[in-house]
């Protein structure tokens with residue numbers, strides 16, 4: 001049996017789908033479980049919120065083993081069945097299978113989870129020196145391949161002299177289906193602009209490089225006053241670290257997960273998934289003369305004629321990177337041998353010509 005305090009958990013992002021999944025969990029033990037959300041992950045414990053209070057909880061060995069066998073970790077935003085034992089120690093007993101997971105590939109190739117059960121990713125970028133359209137396209141590819149809705153938030157509109165041109169550049173490059181919101185993150189108008197994505201039951205995550213204005217946005221969206229403050233600000237510990245991820249509640253009902261600054265990362269997606277996130281390229285490619293057009297120098301290429309050249313280059317680079325990761329060692333040897341053979345044949349022909 002699991003207790004689900006739906007109304008109390010709603011401001012923590014509980015959706016009907018998660019509630020249903022939780023109700024179907026098969027907990028064999030007789031212990032009474034309550035549904036709770038992971039609001040912070042520490043080295044050997046997690047912070048869980050059950051709608052009433054936060055608990056510092058350990059992971060039941062069985063859950064640890066299960067996560068290990070699935071090569072995954074408990075992540076901020078996960079939902080779990082929680083129990084409290086006779087010694088008042090809280091335990092995470094079972095994880096509700098997540099609906100979405102935002103992950104990136106670390107430079108060593110390992111999959112690193114950033115947040116679970118996210119509906120909307122706010123892709124935060126400053127209109128100042130932080131501005132980089134290619135990086136924004138990579139963020140977009142990452143979140144769309146995780147099936148999370150992207151919303152681009154361009155901060156520092158009030159202080160960046162180049163703001164108008166940069167906003168235009170973003171509109172020009174990104175598909176029209178992606179919302180682009182230029183804001184001053186310090187102003188309440190940012191709250192109005194992002195308002196349509198802040199309904200109760202929604203979970204947002206903020207992604208962007210260090211200094212882009214993520215914490216500033218959280219303060220504006222959560223409201224500076226204690227009454228509407230986030231989960232973090234109500235526990236008396238304050239928000240003394242920007243390196244940890246944490247979950248906050250917004251005044252309008254949604255909850256929002258802060259992440260440490262991202263700069264270098266690779267999306268955790270295969271080439272096909274990535275390609276699908278460049279919907280403009282995909283749609284135009286249907287009209288290229290050759291079915292397998294790579295939009296490089298083939299004649300009759302409609303993509304090259306219509307898509308921003310830098311955007312197209314970025315697309316091709318992302319695909320190459322993804323394909324490189326997918327290639328097995330054997331593929332790589334095979335490809336090297338093929339190029340060697342081609343190279344040899346080439347120099348052979350050159351020798352023949354000279355002879």
Ligand SMILES: Nc1nc2c(ncn2[C@@H]2O[C@H](COP(=O)(O)OP(=O)(O)OP(=O)(O)O)[C@@H](O)[C@H]2O)c(=O)[nH]1
Nearest residue numbers: 155156184185186210211212213214215216242261
């Ligand atoms: N004028 C103005 N200043 C902003 C805006 N957004 C952020 N800032 C300032 O930019 C600086 C960095 O903002 P933060 O919110 O700390 O950036 P962050 O993305 O949380 O950075 P990390 O915590 O390192 O990941 C702060 O001094 C903010 O006051 C904006 O829209 N307008």
Ligand SMILES: [Zn+2]
Nearest residue numbers: 288293295301
């Ligand atoms: Zn083409």
